[in-house]
Amino acid sequence: MSDYTQMWKDLGLNLEAHDMLLNVLGNAYKDIYLAQKNRPEGMGYFDFVMSEVHGLRIKELLDEKAQGRKIIGSYCVFVPEEIVLAANATLVGLCSGADFAVEEVEKYLPRNTCALIKSAFGFKLGKVCPYLESADMVVGENTCDGKKKAYESLGSLIDNLYVMDLPQMKSEQGKALLKGEYYRFKQAVEKLTGVAITAQSLKKAIQTVNAKRTAIHRLSELRKAVPTPISGLDALLANQVFFYDNPARFTESVNKICDELEKRIQDKQGAVPAKTPRILLSGCPMAVPNWKLPWIVETSEAVIVGEESCVGERGTRNLVDESIGGVNATDNDEMIDKMMDAITDRYFKVDCAIFTPNQERLNHIVEMAENYKADGVIHYGLQFCQPYIMESIPVEKALEGKNIPTLRVETDYGMEDAGQLKTRVQAFIEQLR
Numbered sequence: 314m315s316d317y318t319q320m321w322k323d324l325g326l327n328l329e330a331h332d333m334l335l336n337v338l339g340n341a342y343k344d345i346y347l348a349q350k351n352r353p354e355g356m357g358y359f360d361f362v363m364s365e366v367h368g369l370r371i372k373e374l375l376d377e378k379a380q381g382r383k384i385i386g387s388y389c390v391f392v393p394e395e396i397v398l399a400a401n402a403t404l405v406g407l408c409s410g411a412d413f414a415v416e417e418v419e420k421y422l423p424r425n426t427c428a429l430i431k432s433a434f435g436f437k438l439g440k441v442c443p444y445l446e447s448a449d450m451v452v453g454e455n456t457c458d459g460k461k462k463a464y465e466s467l468g469s470l471i472d473n474l475y476v477m478d479l480p481q482m483k484s485e486q487g488k489a490l491l492k493g494e495y496y497r498f499k500q501a502v503e504k505l506t507g508v509a510i511t512a513q514s515l516k517k518a519i520q521t522v523n524a525k526r527t528a529i530h531r532l533s534e535l536r537k538a539v540p541t542p543i544s545g546l547d548a549l550l551a552n553q554v555f556f557y558d559n560p561a562r563f564t565e566s567v568n569k570i571c572d573e574l575e576k577r578i579q580d581k582q583g584a585v586p587a588k589t590p591r592i593l594l595s596g597c598p599m600a601v602p603n604w605k606l607p608w609i610v611e612t613s614e615a616v617i618v619g620e621e622s623c624v625g626e627r628g629t630r631n632l633v634d635e636s637i638g639g640v641n642a643t644d645n646d647e648m649i650d651k652m653m654d655a656i657t658d659r660y661f662k663v664d665c666a667i668f669t670p671n672q673e674r675l676n677h678i679v680e681m682a683e684n685y686k687a688d689g690v691i692h693y694g695l696q697f698c699q700p701y702i703m704e705s706i707p708v709e710k711a712l713e714g715k716n717i718p719t720l721r722v723e724t725d726y727g728m729e730d731a732g733q734l735k736t737r738v739q740a741f742i743e744q745l746r
């Protein structure tokens with residue numbers, strides 16, 4: 314890796330703390346990812362991306378900024394990348410999967426706040442996130458109560474926070490609220506960038522993001538094969554990189570790996586033997602470098618074949634209808650409005666546990682377990698995450714109704730419970746055999 318010290322210094326990072334973080338990240342990656350056997354060659358690209366996640370990618374973003382492009386950071390899959398791209402800006406994910414500066418964080422947030430929210434604060438307070446420090450706008454959203462209230466405090470730490478309101482019910486009124494909020498966001502992004510979104514730029518952005526999702530859909534489809542051609546850890550990594558990489562390059566890299574996986578399937582070459590128990594993970598999102606549970610599962614002689622998660626199928630399924638606004642489109646505002654409807658329709662289907670009621674999510678988990686030929690489902694709840702932990706009980710009931718064994722796990726980012734978790738996961742996998 315090149316020397317990025319000056320770049321990090323200019324961004325105001327705490328170099329000592331940042332070095333420590335990179336060190337931990339590098340070692341974890343080596344032990345968890347590089348230790349895997351039989352990986353597809355195409356994963357070399359993702360290994361490279363991860364080795365440069367605070368280096369080359371940040372340099373690219375800063376080069377974009379130098380050319381006048383704005384960077385927007387987000388913590389949720391409800392923030393539409395289509396609108397950001399159409400205004401000639403770049404969207405990056407800011408959620409973090411590691412504890413940092415915990416003592417400092419607990420001066421702002423109660424101890425019993427979920428690790429994902431605490432991590433976002435820790436990365437800000439510890440000055441270790443070059444993405445956050447590069448962002449010209451940071452978007453928060455009114456999803457769970459934890460995030461909603463946390464953004465009030467985060468606003469005192471960063472001066473460019475924009476908060477998006479979100480509905481809690483899948484009603485017509487809820488959809489109208491979402492569309493209204495997407496229009497408000499569009500205006501804010503246009504103001505930030507000085508670029509007026511046109512029907513043409515919005516259509517192009519819709520196509521770009523759809524292509525990225527289509528590539529991930531292709532990858533998911535291939536994981537249904539028996540034996541599955543790629544480990545769950547590697548597939549999770551692709552889903553995590555989805556939030557950081559340049560969209561066109563990401564699409565190309567995922568498609569390339571899919572070509573290789575197709576060949577593997579033809580040759581009946583799996584990442585694991587065909588009889589390995591297949592697990593579907595469901596629940597809270599897993600941001601980089603939160604690989605704890607997948608690592609425990611896949612070092613217990615099981616393989617993960619799908620993620621019902623925002624870093625996974627909940628976040629990427631469904632495309633925006635891109636048939637609107639063909640070459641003959643004349644009225645810009647009318648076309649934009651139709652596209653905004655199409656965008657709203659797509660995002661309104663995201664079945665986050667903050668919605669009530671949320672039967673769609675239960676149905677989707679059962680459907681995924683069946684489609685991916687999962688032998689069992691592990692529901693992953695982050696400690697203190699009310700929406701997902703509460704919903705894990707109906708999830709378990711829905712799966713039990715279909716005779717699909719389920720294990721409910723509640724954990725955090727620490728490694729203290731790793732031994733105990735491993736024992737429970739192993740017992741569950743044993744039961745699946």
Ligand code: BJ8
Nearest residue numbers: 389390427456457459623665698
């Ligand atoms: S659409 S899942 S990305 S909100 S884990 S912070 S829910 S207490 S992350 Fe999410 Fe958007 Fe929903 Fe997806 Fe709260 Fe739970 Fe913490 Fe969570």
